[in-house]
Amino acid sequence: MKLSGGVEWALHCCVVLAGMQRPVPAARLAEFHDVSASYLAKQLQGLSRAGLVRSVQGQSGGYLLTRAASEITVLDVVEAVDGDGRTFVCTEVRQRGPLAAEPASCTAPCPIARVMWNADRAWREALRAVSIADVAEDVTRASGTEALPRVRAWLGAVAR
Amino acid sequence: MKLSGGVEWALHCCVVLAGMQRPVPAARLAEFHDVSASYLAKQLQGLSRAGLVRSVQGQSGGYLLTRAASEITVLDVVEAVDGDGRTFVCTEVRQRGPLAAEPASCTAPCPIARVMWNADRAWREALRAVSIADVAEDVTRASGTEALPRVRAWLGAVAR
DNA sequence: GGTCTAATACTCGGATACTTTGTGTCCGAGTGTTAGGGG
C-alpha cells in the first residue's frame, strides 16, 4: 500500500507549470527538480494521456497545463500517474469454500468490501477537495511571494 | 497503490474468529475460505505479531482473538497485514535542484506532502471507525441470523 | 485400576523460490526553427 514515487514528481511539476505561458520541456523540469529526466518523462506521458497537460513538439516545445490550475485537482494527478484502479479488490471470498454463499444472494456487495470502498472514497474525496492552485497558494504562503515567480523565470529562461 | 490481497483474507478470518471460544487452526480457516493454506498462514503470522490474535500451539491449537471483536478495528487488521507505513513518502524535492530551498526554511512539511497526508489520515480514520464486530453485524443483517453460527459450528467441528 | 512416561501427531514460525509490479533507461518518429540560396 505504497503510492508510486512518481506521483510526488508529477505534483511538483504541475505546481510549477501553473501560470506558465510557454511550454516547458521535460528535461528542464527534471533539471529543476534534480531527478531522472527519463523517468520523469514517463510520468509526464501519464499526465498527457489523462489530458491534464498538453504536449507541444518541436524545437521550442514542452508541456503546458490544459486548463487553469484551479480546475485541476490533486486527485486528477494521482489517478493519472498511479492509475485509477480501486485500492481494494473484492475476490468474493464469501462465494467460495464449503459454506459458500449462493451467487443469487450476493446482490449487495460484501460488507468487508463496502468498508474498504468507503475508506477509499474518503481518501479520494480529500484529494479531490484540493486543487493545484490551492497548493500553489500554500507554497506562496510558506516560501514567500516571490518564490514561484522566480521559479517561473528560471523555467522560462532559455539557456541556448 | 493497490492493497495487498492478503488483507481481504485476514479480514474474513477475523470476522469468523469473532465469538470463537476454541482455537481454530490456520489450515481449517484456509479450507473454509478455499485459499492457499501456506500463504494464509503468513498473513495470520502478521496478525499475531501485531497482537490481534493469539496463537496456541499443540494438537488442538490454532488462532484466537486476543480481545473482543468490538475492540478490534478494521484499520488494526489492515496495518497488521500490509504494514503501517505511510502511503506517501516526501523526498523533500524542494530542497534539491538549482533553486533549492534552504533546509533551515523547511520547518513546516512540504505543502504537497501535507495534502497527501491529510488524505491518508482520512482513509485511516474511515477504517478506524469500523470494528470487526460492526462488520459481523453487517454480515448477519445481509446473510441472516443463522449464517455466522453455522460458520462457527463448521469451524469448531472436529473432522478427525 | 491408577499413574507416570514416552512416543506421537498436530500446531505455529521463520527461511526459501517464483511472479508481478514498479523503477529506470534508451532510441526512433515528428515538428518548429533557422540558415542559405534564388528571384
Next chain:
DNA sequence: CCCCTAACACTCGGACACAAAGTATCCGAGTATTAGACC
C-alpha cells in the same frame, strides 16, 4: 531586399532492461494428546 526551400536541432512517445516487493511454498521447533507400561 524578400521569399521559398531544405537541412537541422530539439521535442515527445513508446519499446526495452533492471530491481523490489508481493505471492506462494516448504520444512523445522514446540506442545497437548494419547497410548502403553509399570506399580
